[in-house]
Amino acid sequence: MEVTRTLARFIVSSRYEHIPQPIRHEAARALLNWLGCAIGASHHETIDNMLAALKPFSGPPQATIVGRSERMDILHAALVNGVSSHVLDFDDTHARTIHPSAPVLPALLAYAEHKPVAGAELVHAFVLGVEAEERIGISVFPEHYEVGWHITGTAGVFGAAAAIGKLLKLNEQQMCWALGIAATQSAGLREMFGSMCKSFHPGRAAQNGLTAALLASKGFTSSEQPIEAKRGWANVLSTKFDPTVVTEGLGERYELAYNMYKPYACGLVVHAAIDGCIQLSTEHDLKGDEIEGVELTVNPIVLELTAKREPGTGLEGKFSVFHAAAVAIVKRMAGEAQFSDEMVRSPELVALRRRVEAVGDASIHKLEARIRFRLRNGSVLEKHVKRALGSFERPLSDQDLEAKFRGLVDGVLPDSQAARLIELCWKIADLDDAAEIPRNAAKTADRR
Amino acid sequence: MEVTRTLARFIVSSRYEHIPQPIRHEAARALLNWLGCAIGASHHETIDNMLAALKPFSGPPQATIVGRSERMDILHAALVNGVSSHVLDFDDTHARTIHPSAPVLPALLAYAEHKPVAGAELVHAFVLGVEAEERIGISVFPEHYEVGWHITGTAGVFGAAAAIGKLLKLNEQQMCWALGIAATQSAGLREMFGSMCKSFHPGRAAQNGLTAALLASKGFTSSEQPIEAKRGWANVLSTKFDPTVVTEGLGERYELAYNMYKPYACGLVVHAAIDGCIQLSTEHDLKGDEIEGVELTVNPIVLELTAKREPGTGLEGKFSVFHAAAVAIVKRMAGEAQFSDEMVRSPELVALRRRVEAVGDASIHKLEARIRFRLRNGSVLEKHVKRALGSFERPLSDQDLEAKFRGLVDGVLPDSQAARLIELCWKIADLDDAAEIPRNAAKTADRR
Numbered sequence: 081m082e083v084t085r086t087l088a089r090f091i092v093s094s095r096y097e098h099i100p101q102p103i104r105h106e107a108a109r110a111l112l113n114w115l116g117c118a119i120g121a122s123h124h125e126t127i128d129n130m131l132a133a134l135k136p137f138s139g140p141p142q143a144t145i146v147g148r149s150e151r152m153d154i155l156h157a158a159l160v161n162g163v164s165s166h167v168l169d170f171d172d173t174h175a176r177t178i179h180p181s182a183p184v185l186p187a188l189l190a191y192a193e194h195k196p197v198a199g200a201e202l203v204h205a206f207v208l209g210v211e212a213e214e215r216i217g218i219s220v221f222p223e224h225y226e227v228g229w230h231i232t233g234t235a236g237v238f239g240a241a242a243a244i245g246k247l248l249k250l251n252e253q254q255m256c257w258a259l260g261i262a263a264t265q266s267a268g269l270r271e272m273f274g275s276m277c278k279s280f281h282p283g284r285a286a287q288n289g290l291t292a293a294l295l296a297s298k299g300f301t302s303s304e305q306p307i308e309a310k311r312g313w314a315n316v317l318s319t320k321f322d323p324t325v326v327t328e329g330l331g332e333r334y335e336l337a338y339n340m341y342k343p344y345a346c347g348l349v350v351h352a353a354i355d356g357c358i359q360l361s362t363e364h365d366l367k368g369d370e371i372e373g374v375e376l377t378v379n380p381i382v383l384e385l386t387a388k389r390e391p392g393t394g395l396e397g398k399f400s401v402f403h404a405a406a407v408a409i410v411k412r413m414a415g416e417a418q419f420s421d422e423m424v425r426s427p428e429l430v431a432l433r434r435r436v437e438a439v440g441d442a443s444i445h446k447l448e449a450r451i452r453f454r455l456r457n458g459s460v461l462e463k464h465v466k467r468a469l470g471s472f473e474r475p476l477s478d479q480d481l482e483a484k485f486r487g488l489v490d491g492v493l494p495d496s497q498a499a500r501l502i503e504l505c506w507k508i509a510d511l512d513d514a515a516e517i518p519r520n521a522a523k524t525a526d527r528r
Numbered sequence: 529m530e531v532t533r534t535l536a537r538f539i540v541s542s543r544y545e546h547i548p549q550p551i552r553h554e555a556a557r558a559l560l561n562w563l564g565c566a567i568g569a570s571h572h573e574t575i576d577n578m579l580a581a582l583k584p585f586s587g588p589p590q591a592t593i594v595g596r597s598e599r600m601d602i603l604h605a606a607l608v609n610g611v612s613s614h615v616l617d618f619d620d621t622h623a624r625t626i627h628p629s630a631p632v633l634p635a636l637l638a639y640a641e642h643k644p645v646a647g648a649e650l651v652h653a654f655v656l657g658v659e660a661e662e663r664i665g666i667s668v669f670p671e672h673y674e675v676g677w678h679i680t681g682t683a684g685v686f687g688a689a690a691a692i693g694k695l696l697k698l699n700e701q702q703m704c705w706a707l708g709i710a711a712t713q714s715a716g717l718r719e720m721f722g723s724m725c726k727s728f729h730p731g732r733a734a735q736n737g738l739t740a741a742l743l744a745s746k747g748f749t750s751s752e753q754p755i756e757a758k759r760g761w762a763n764v765l766s767t768k769f770d771p772t773v774v775t776e777g778l779g780e781r782y783e784l785a786y787n788m789y790k791p792y793a794c795g796l797v798v799h800a801a802i803d804g805c806i807q808l809s810t811e812h813d814l815k816g817d818e819i820e821g822v823e824l825t826v827n828p829i830v831l832e833l834t835a836k837r838e839p840g841t842g843l844e845g846k847f848s849v850f851h852a853a854a855v856a857i858v859k860r861m862a863g864e865a866q867f868s869d870e871m872v873r874s875p876e877l878v879a880l881r882r883r884v885e886a887v888g889d890a891s892i893h894k895l896e897a898r899i900r901f902r903l904r905n906g907s908v909l910e911k912h913v914k915r916a917l918g919s920f921e922r923p924l925s926d927q928d929l930e931a932k933f934r935g936l937v938d939g940v941l942p943d944s945q946a947a948r949l950i951e952l953c954w955k956i957a958d959l960d961d962a963a964e965i966p967r968n969a970a971k972t973a974d975r976r
Binding site: 129130132133134138140142155156194229264265267268269275276277280281294295298299300301303305309311312313315 | 573574577578580581582584585586587588590601602603604642675676677708709711712713714715716717718719720722723724725728729732739742743745746747748749750751753754757758759760761763764
């Protein structure tokens with residue numbers, strides 16, 4: 081079976097008119113969500129350290145480092161923005177596998193600042209990039225992940241190669257090479273989770289996929305069965321491979337339809353509890369000191385992963401369902417700002433989190449929670465969250481995404497710039513020049 | 529067992545004074561051999577295509593592309609020179625695993641043009657880089673290779689990271705990170721053999737290892753057990769891992785002692801036959817038309833891999849033991865120039881190769897051959913080559929390496945420049961500035 085060639089042929093022959101309107105709109109949603117995450121992390125020490133190390137070797141200032149005033153060549157911009165995408169672990173998640181935007185959008189936007197790309201072209205290339213990386217990823221999932229590969233890096237590189245290959249108008253042969261050059265750079269170990277290398281993976285995937293397409297466009301050759309050959313990507317990097325996942329129904333459905341966006345800046349398992357706390361606090365306009373006690377009933381995995389009783393830092397706060405519930409009640413939000421060191425140490429929140437209890441119940445789904453508030457006035461309030469906001473069943477609305485974006489960008493770029501970016505993301509498909517987005521995502525030097 | 533940390537500690541604490549003189553000299557031999565291979569391939573279409581694709585994104589002209597007039601930033605120079613190293617498949621080979629110089633020397637020489645590095649420092653860093661990549665490679669060999677990994681790429685990246693980390697004077701913690709950042713970029717599939725991606729692997733290894741050390745020096749973190757952890761490099765990329773190979777006897781012996789250099793520009797299995805033909809032709813000062821017939825007795829693998837009767841191109845000539853024997857007799861050499869399209873099509877050589885016969889004999893070692901010439905004057909000449917020149921048992925002499933270097937550089941750089949480079953390589957350990965070597969390996973623009 082010709083796996084690589086079939087996929088290459090689909091990518092090369094796809095036309096923008098083929099992409100259904102809801103998928104085009106999902107691309108705009110993914111773009112807005114991704115951009116907020118990347119800008120929000122743009123001054124994290126992961127990025128500062130990377131720029132300190134690599135800036136002396138950057139080429140011409142071709143592309144924006146989002147949220148910052150530096151400009152770098154497009155290969156470095158794809159890398160750095162790819163890392164920013166994932167530093168907060170707040171980027172999008174496909175229902176079955178990877179974080180799809182982080183390896184693809186940084187490559188596309190960098191390229192769009194180098195050569196003119198219409199907004200619709202960029203949307204089209206993004207949809208196809210996601211299609212390639214998701215199908216290849218799912219074809220080896222979950223065995224590939226269980227072996228120890230960080231699939232967002234290992235499959236993501238195909239997404240960037242396919243997307244940039246589409247912009248470069250590669251022919252079928254060149255697209256096979258691009259996927260092959262991507263395959264042979266595929267890397268990223270799960271052992272790195274918890275270190276800066278975790279977000280390095282989608283960054284390298286973006287940069288390596290971009291490189292793969294550029295090389296293929298100039299006749300740099302690879303194997304022509306890089307995915308399916310005996311010593312090809314799937315067999316070397318996985319114990320399972322289902323080639324039909326890559327090739328069946330191409331163009332009939334799009335993987336981007338299964339994309340999810342996190343509303344809260346912490347692990348998915350805490351989302352249902354946060355969701356219920358925000359709902360109850362908002363509906364009854366509660367203050368923290370009106371609450372005598374909070375009881376959460378959650379899947380046992382929540383206690384396994386996030387039972388930190390007395391978090392000392394913002395990062396530890398992400399692993400404390402108690403802090404998460406307390407901050408959700410008081411601030412009615414749970415964005416990156418609600419997991420700062422200051423927030424975790426606030427006396428009001430410390431006092432409230434000590435009044436939160438959580439019990440495990442295996443009959444409860446990991447994106448489900450039951451929340452019970454006992455108020456000091458004697459009344460009891462209850463909420464059953466069947467599926468957390470942001471799950472596939474309860475997607476974030478466009479307005480939710482805008483609010484998340486504003487929360488992430490706040491403190492990095494002025495409000496007026498955030499508003500302009502929101503507007504540009506929604507109309508990406510109508511822009512004559514997709515580079516308006518990255519250009520407007522730069523921090524202007526005089527504001528620093 | 530602390531594998532990564534033990535190795536890191538050794539690298540960090542090693543002093544130049546610890547390196548035995550024969551190992552230092554072997555470093556100079558490896559440098560001379562590597563440089564010839566890289567210059568010899570510097571105008572191959574693999575390099576032309578890569579430069580056409582990537583030149584627009586290069587940073588400042590910090591480092592030489594050997595054999596060419598272009599200069600690029602050190603990350604790109606490490607990549608491009610790393611690719612040149614392996615295009616002709618003529619670079620060095622460790623007795624048990626990888627091609628050690630290709631992933632390490634390009635990174636070191638690029639860095640030496642960016643910041644001052646004494647020759648002895650460069651020799652020291654090279655020896656340690658080879659030590660790291662060889663030990664890590666052997667610890668998973670051959671299972672890792674059999675799965676389908678191109679070990680020169682996958683293990684080579686550790687060599688570049690260790691070597692550059694030594695130049696950067698990383699501390700033990702940073703060296704662990706450098707090895708970790710290297711591990712999580714480790715890539716390269718054997719499926720790519722036969723395409724331009726094969727030589728891409730050591731190039732990316734050089735560039736990624738260099739990047740790893742630069743990032744670690746600025747506090748970019750990774751796992752601290754990247755090699756040995758459950759989801760670390762060895763367990764994810766191999767079914768076998770012997771950690772003691774990495775850690776035992778560090779500093780007591782050096783892997784560079786087991787390095788081999790190919791005298792002839794084709795697969796090792798043809799070397800014994802070529803060797804015998806050159807010896808007989810030289811000893812008896814024969815011309816091709818004095819020979820009525822040639823009989824070669826060789827290991828059956830030789831016929832399996834190189835039985836192309838009528839090669840049409842230089843590349844096909846490398847897979848023809850008949851052409852190899854004929855050209856060895858007539859030219860008394862078998863360098864890159866003896867495997868050109870013109871050479872393969874020369875009527876004199878075509879006529880002679882049709883008078884060459886080869887028979888397989890499983891009792892003969894694959895680096896062994898029996899050669900028998902029947903002359904038109906009725907006499908018979910015989911030679912038994914027990915081990916080919918260039919094998920571990922019969923290493924190339926320093927003079928042989930010089931001759932190989934001149935053959936590779938011929939037509940790319942002037943003879944005077946070749947002579948100067950030979951002189952510099954031999955005295956590398958005494959140079960105040962190691963960058964004299966790459967600077968002298970550039971093609972000056974006015975000569976093009």
